[in-house]
Amino acid sequence: MSEYLKPLPKPTAISRPFWDAAKRHELMLQRCGACHKFIYYPRPQCPHCMSDRLAWERCSGAGKLYSFTVVRRAASRAFADAPYVLAIVELAEGPRMTTNIEAPPEQLRVDMPVIVFFDDVTPERTLVKFKPA
Amino acid sequence: MSLKNKAAAIGIGELKPLKEPGEDTTALGLMAEVAAEAIADAGLEKKDVDGFLVGMPFNDPGMLYPASAAEVLGLTPRMLNIVDIGGASPAGMVWRAAAAIDAGLCDVVLCVAADLNASGDQRPPVISVQREFESPYGNIGANCGYAMIARRHMFEFGTTPEQMAKVAVDQRANALKNPLALFNQKPLTIEEVLSSRMIVDPLHIFEIVSPVSGAEALIVAAPDIAKRAKHPPVWLLGAGECCDHSSITYAPSLTHSPVKASAMTAFKMAGLERKDMNLVCPYDCYTITVIVTLEDAGFCKKGQGGPFVMEHDLTYAGDFPCNTHGGQLSFGQAGLAGGMSHVTEAIRQLMGRGETRQVKNAARAFVQGNGGIMSEQVSLVLERRS
Numbered sequence: 001m002s003e004y005l006k007p008l009p010k011p012t013a014i015s016r017p018f019w020d021a022a023k024r025h026e027l028m029l030q031r032c033g034a035c036h037k038f039i040y041y042p043r044p045q046c047p048h049c050m051s052d053r054l055a056w057e058r059c060s061g062a063g064k065l066y067s068f069t070v071v072r073r074a075a076s077r078a079f080a081d082a083p084y085v086l087a088i089v090e091l092a093e094g095p096r097m098t099t100n101i102e103a104p105p106e107q108l109r110v111d112m113p114v115i116v117f118f119d120d121v122t123p124e125r126t127l128v129k130f131k132p133a
Numbered sequence: 134m135s136l137k138n139k140a141a142a143i144g145i146g147e148l149k150p151l152k153e154p155g156e157d158t159t160a161l162g163l164m165a166e167v168a169a170e171a172i173a174d175a176g177l178e179k180k181d182v183d184g185f186l187v188g189m190p191f192n193d194p195g196m197l198y199p200a201s202a203a204e205v206l207g208l209t210p211r212m213l214n215i216v217d218i219g220g221a222s223p224a225g226m227v228w229r230a231a232a233a234i235d236a237g238l239c240d241v242v243l244c245v246a247a248d249l250n251a252s253g254d255q256r257p258p259v260i261s262v263q264r265e266f267e268s269p270y271g272n273i274g275a276n277c278g279y280a281m282i283a284r285r286h287m288f289e290f291g292t293t294p295e296q297m298a299k300v301a302v303d304q305r306a307n308a309l310k311n312p313l314a315l316f317n318q319k320p321l322t323i324e325e326v327l328s329s330r331m332i333v334d335p336l337h338i339f340e341i342v343s344p345v346s347g348a349e350a351l352i353v354a355a356p357d358i359a360k361r362a363k364h365p366p367v368w369l370l371g372a373g374e375c376c377d378h379s380s381i382t383y384a385p386s387l388t389h390s391p392v393k394a395s396a397m398t399a400f401k402m403a404g405l406e407r408k409d410m411n412l413v414c415p416y417d418c419y420t421i422t423v424i425v426t427l428e429d430a431g432f433c434k435k436g437q438g439g440p441f442v443m444e445h446d447l448t449y450a451g452d453f454p455c456n457t458h459g460g461q462l463s464f465g466q467a468g469l470a471g472g473m474s475h476v477t478e479a480i481r482q483l484m485g486r487g488e489t490r491q492v493k494n495a496a497r498a499f500v501q502g503n504g505g506i507m508s509e510q511v512s513l514v515l516e517r518r519s
Contacts, residue, residue, distance in 0.1 A: 007268040015265060041266045041383075067281040067288075067387055070334035075274030086270060086277045088382050098272050098382040105334070110288035127269055 004122050006078045015042040017056050022126040025118040027059045029093060040095035061116030062133065063091040070105045089114055089130050100129045107132060135402050140231035141359035141366035142515070144175025144352035145477040146245075149313045150345035150465030154249055160190035161205050163348035164247035168206055171350035176363035177241060182352075184233055184242030185210035186226040188469035189217065192249035202245075212239045218376070219504020220416055222246065223349065223473035224511035228372035230353035240355040247348030248468025260379075267380055275418060276341060278381040278506030280333035283421040285387040287335065289436065294335055296439030297420040298326035301339050301462050303447035304417065308459025310449065310490035315345055315465035340420040340462070347467030349477055367483045370405065370497075371514035373398025381506035388436075390507040392429035399499075399512035400431070407431050410514075411495045412482050413453070414475035416503035417460040426501050430512065449490040457482060457490050472502050476513070483517035 011019040018041075021028035030039040032046035033053030045052045068087035074080065085101040085108065101108060102117070113133035120126045146167040151158070164187075172179055185208055189198050199213040212233045216222040223246055230242035259268070272278070286292045305321040308314035321339060329337040359366035375391035375398075378384035400406065407430070415426040424438035432453075433441040445453035458464050458478035461471045479498035481487055487495070495517070502511040 006271070007264065009265045009269050010261075012261070012265070041262060067285040069277055069280035069284060069336075070331075071271060071277060071280075072330075072334065073332050074271060075276060076268075076271070079271045079273070082271075084271055086272055086281070088281055088387070096382050098267050098270050098380065100270050110284060129270075 006121070008122065008125050014044055018042050019125070022118055022128050025126070027061045027116050027128060028056045029059050029095065030054045031057045038091070038093040038095050040091070040097055059091060059093050063089040063114050063130065065101065065108060065110060065112050065114050066090040066096055067110060068101060068108055087130070097128070102129060102131045136228055136231045136235060136372055137370050137402055137404070138356070138368050139235040140353050140355060141368045142227070142351050142480045143354045143359050143362035143364060143366050144171045144177070145480050146171030146174060146350035147313060147474070147477050148348045150315045150347035150467050152250070152315065152345055154346040158249065158346060160193045160247045160249050161202065163346065164202060164245055165206055167247060167348035167350040168243055168245050171243065171245070171352050174364070175352040175354070177352065179207060181241050182208055182243045183211045184230060184239035185213040186216050186230055186242060186244045188222045188246035189215055190248040191468050208243070210239070212242070218509035218511070220418060220469065220472035221502035221504040221509040221511040222469050223476050224500055224502025224513050225374065227351070227353060227369060227476060227513055228374070228511070231369045231372070234353065234355045240358055242353045243350060244353060244473070245348070245350040246469040246473050248470055249346045250344045250467070263380060267382070272380070275506060276333040276336065279419040279421055280336045281381065282387050282425065282507065283335050283419070286421060286425065289388055290439065292424065292439035294327055295323055296443055297340060297424065298323045299442045300417070300420040300423045300447070301326050303442070303451070304456050304460035305463045306448045307457045307490060308463030311458050311464065314459040314463050315343065316463040317459065336419060336421070342418050342461045342466035342471065345465035345467050347465060347470050349470040349473035351473065351477055351480060364484045364486070365517050367480045368516050368518055369513065370516050371399040371401070371403030373402070373512045374510065376509045378508055379505060384507070388425065390425055390429045391510045392426050392501060392503070392507070392512070395510040395512040396430035396501070399514050403514035405497065405514060410497050410499045411454065412457065412479060412492050412498040413455050414479045414498060415455065415501040416472060416475060417456055417462050418466065418503070420462070422503060422507070423455070425507065426503065430499065430501060449487065449492050454492045457487065457492060475500050475502070479515055483515060485517070
């Protein structure tokens, strides 16, 4: 197996539960105890109401394809294996995520339903990606 | 409080963008050259400059940048700062200069940006959350975000690739009349745009700015100085600014931008309407940027930007003159200086110095600066009045 050369997330004290959950193949998001909105990416406080009463909740992993692009030529040599599908998925719980879609590009349609899957890109790190539901 | 008529642009400097800068070329060297040009164009001397707003080159960044650059230029500013709102920085400099002048801190502000084309993987530094949640998925650089805006705009409003291509085609027609534009040799057709290489679906290479080396500068001055300037002063009538995200993923909408808020503020301050503008210079890092900006600035209804650019002639001689210098798409984008090209072109046209591409009776212009992925927005309404 060849070495993984793409950039990897470096978890912080705030984001570590998200990446640890991904490694367990679970999608966990912060939820605000004051305004009850879900939050992505992980924050030190709620970006909606500034409450610091945040708790982690397991999410469905269901969402829809808000938009996408097929990157034919990437801005970084780390992604020289283009084409790849870069996308914004809107989760059923509300927040949007930057992610990749694993599917032939010609099958993709804006607003189509998608479902999470977990890509164990290295033994230590798992990325949260999606495929058509 | 208002900035209406509190200051005017009285001089500009602009270097022809270079695709391949010489080995001895530096960003600070380009900055010094263009600053001298703008000061001379205003009919002033270096000692008259007492305010300094600068953009940080991606190629040669550093902390405490304004003082370093001022030292290289030999300035003694009584107000100095870096403006760090991406491609909106130059438009943002104009109202900040006017505000500082109106507050009595200085009288003559040099606004300047310069950069060298950084090739390969050299990208501007990104903040930690983007390295953590964007880069691992390949959301690197600006191309991807604008492609996803274009895709969503096509889905929501039926915008077509032909409509987006029309922006690049008309701006190229303008560039043919601009000796300083990088791509000023031959016209472009919609078919050529659509058959050019696809980079980030649905955006083709002719819909994406070309990174170059270059520099731009302008002088904003207090009313008493502006009234005895060499060229007709171009007054700031209105300005507005807004930002609602950094990464486009977390924006409230991919298709409704904070241009709406910045433009509303600027037109309200100016006390003018969209129809009063003789020229518009919307930021154009990509073709879709112009379409979204024209909609959100109120020049057409939301979602109608595609049909609007097809129905109107965007050239200097047309019924809706737009980016008469060729836009960054044909002029070239020298880092932050690319976003100053829209401002200097509006000033040039309003001064009546457009030469073979002069817009007839150009008295008022609207300029939009845009940073990041439709993130930081600055709107300006400018007017020539002797």
